[in-house]
Amino acid sequence: MTEPSEAGRDPEAVSKFVESFAAQLVEAGMQRMAARVFAALLASDSGAMTSAELGERLQISPAAVSGAVRYLAQQHMVSREREPGSRRERYRVHSNQWYEAVSNRDAVLKRWEYTLREGVDGLGPESPAGRRIAETLAFFEFMEGELIKMMERWRIHREERFGAG
Amino acid sequence: MTEPSEAGRDPEAVSKFVESFAAQLVEAGMQRMAARVFAALLASDSGAMTSAELGERLQISPAAVSGAVRYLAQQHMVSREREPGSRRERYRVHSNQWYEAVSNRDAVLKRWEYTLREGVDGLGPESPAGRRIAETLAFFEFMEGELIKMMERWRIHREERFGAG
DNA sequence: CCTTAACTTCACAAATTTGTGAAACTAGCG
DNA sequence: CGCTAGTTTCACAAATTTGTGAAGTTAAGG
Numbered sequence: 556m557t558e559p560s561e562a563g564r565d566p567e568a569v570s571k572f573v574e575s576f577a578a579q580l581v582e583a584g585m586q587r588m589a590a591r592v593f594a595a596l597l598a599s600d601s602g603a604m605t606s607a608e609l610g611e612r613l614q615i616s617p618a619a620v621s622g623a624v625r626y627l628a629q630q631h632m633v634s635r636e637r638e639p640g641s642r643r644e645r646y647r648v649h650s651n652q653w654y655e656a657v658s659n660r661d662a663v664l665k666r667w668e669y670t671l672r673e674g675v676d677g678l679g680p681e682s683p684a685g686r687r688i689a690e691t692l693a694f695f696e697f698m699e700g701e702l703i704k705m706m707e708r709w710r711i712h713r714e715e716r717f718g719a720g
Numbered sequence: 721m722t723e724p725s726e727a728g729r730d731p732e733a734v735s736k737f738v739e740s741f742a743a744q745l746v747e748a749g750m751q752r753m754a755a756r757v758f759a760a761l762l763a764s765d766s767g768a769m770t771s772a773e774l775g776e777r778l779q780i781s782p783a784a785v786s787g788a789v790r791y792l793a794q795q796h797m798v799s800r801e802r803e804p805g806s807r808r809e810r811y812r813v814h815s816n817q818w819y820e821a822v823s824n825r826d827a828v829l830k831r832w833e834y835t836l837r838e839g840v841d842g843l844g845p846e847s848p849a850g851r852r853i854a855e856t857l858a859f860f861e862f863m864e865g866e867l868i869k870m871m872e873r874w875r876i877h878r879e880e881r882f883g884a885g
Numbered sequence: 886c887c888t889t890a891a892c893t894t895c896a897c898a899a900a901t902t903t904g905t906g907a908a909a910c911t912a913g914c915g
Numbered sequence: 916c917g918c919t920a921g922t923t924t925c926a927c928a929a930a931t932t933t934g935t936g937a938a939g940t941t942a943a944g945g
Binding site: 886887888889890891892893894895896897898899900901902903904905906907908909910911912913914915 | 916917918919920921922923924925926927928929930931932933934935936937938939940941942943944945
């Protein structure tokens with residue numbers, strides 16, 4: 556019934572997955588078009604698509620693709636590749652992508668920590684509010700360290716289960 | 721200079737912290753008013769404020785407070801308490817709050833995992849796309865387990881450092 | 886160099902989100 | 916039972932965000 560190597564194997568199923576996963580990413584705060592592009596790449600066999608292919612599949616303009624891709628690249632959620640000997644570009648997700656994305660949260664955490672430190676300073680480390688904020692800061696510092704170790708464990712776990720990517 | 725137990729100790733510093741921390745929460749996807757209310761509570765000495773106090777400090781209407789607080793309560797980021805013998809309500813952050821909030825991410829992860837499983841099914845576990853999604857699923861499952869253990873470690877770490885909350 | 890395919894930027898219209906004032910509840914208190 | 920302080924809901928105006936078509940930019944290929 557299903558032809559495993561057929562390119563447009565089950566457009567229905569692909570589309571359903573793309574739209575529902577994208578919806579959840581949106582709920583988590585991602586821009587709509589970026590979420591749809593990311594989900595589409597995730598659900599493609601090659602893991603890479605050109606701007607034209609994305610526009611076609613998602614029924615959106617080149618401008619929308621461009622905006623979405625810029626955002627995703629900034630977040631390290633896709634990488635761009637120049638198709639050699641052509642002005643066409645392809646956008647790719649790595650199977651390793653989540654590793655990248657989560658590791659990237661680190662930078663965000665650092666900024667939060669900075670703001671919290673300022674807060675402790677401004678409010679005084681001995682005031683009740685200052686203490687509460689200091690505890691929040693401690694939590695984030697703890698998380699930061701743990702996240703790094705966790706990602707290291709994932710790397711190993713992953714290699715055991717899927718082999719090197 | 722600074723009077724540690726003065727209620728409005730340094731309104732300047734408080735406001736600065738509230739607004740910059742809120743801005744970062746917004747950047748991370750939280751609604752603006754909810755972020756401001758949360759930051760204001762975090763920066764208050766008692767860790768709790770009434771609707772009127774919040775409205776006053778943040779210069780927003782009762783309606784805005786109501787909406788923000790509803791959202792925060794749903795996310796388990798504040799709890800509501802009835803001031804005994806009054807129809808006035810207070811909204812409170814616990815110092816433990818982040819533990820709660822992160823634990824709550826668990827529910828979100830579960831929903832993502834469900835969608836990913838559907839995707840693997842729909843695309844076929846042997847197709848390249850199916851395999852990529854299966855790996856994403858494995859990553860989230862791994863994260864879920866790790867998060868739980870991490871929060872347990874935090875609980876212990878925290879008690880050592882700050883004593884039971 | 887000129888042509889042209891591919892991507893990006895820009896101004897704008899449409900859609901969505903946000904916060905408000907005012908009306909509608911709720912529940913203490915007399 | 917009202918009365919009224921406190922909160923929530925609702926309709927709407929304002930602000931913001933989103934996606935588009937069209938113009939602008941870049942660089943491959945002749």
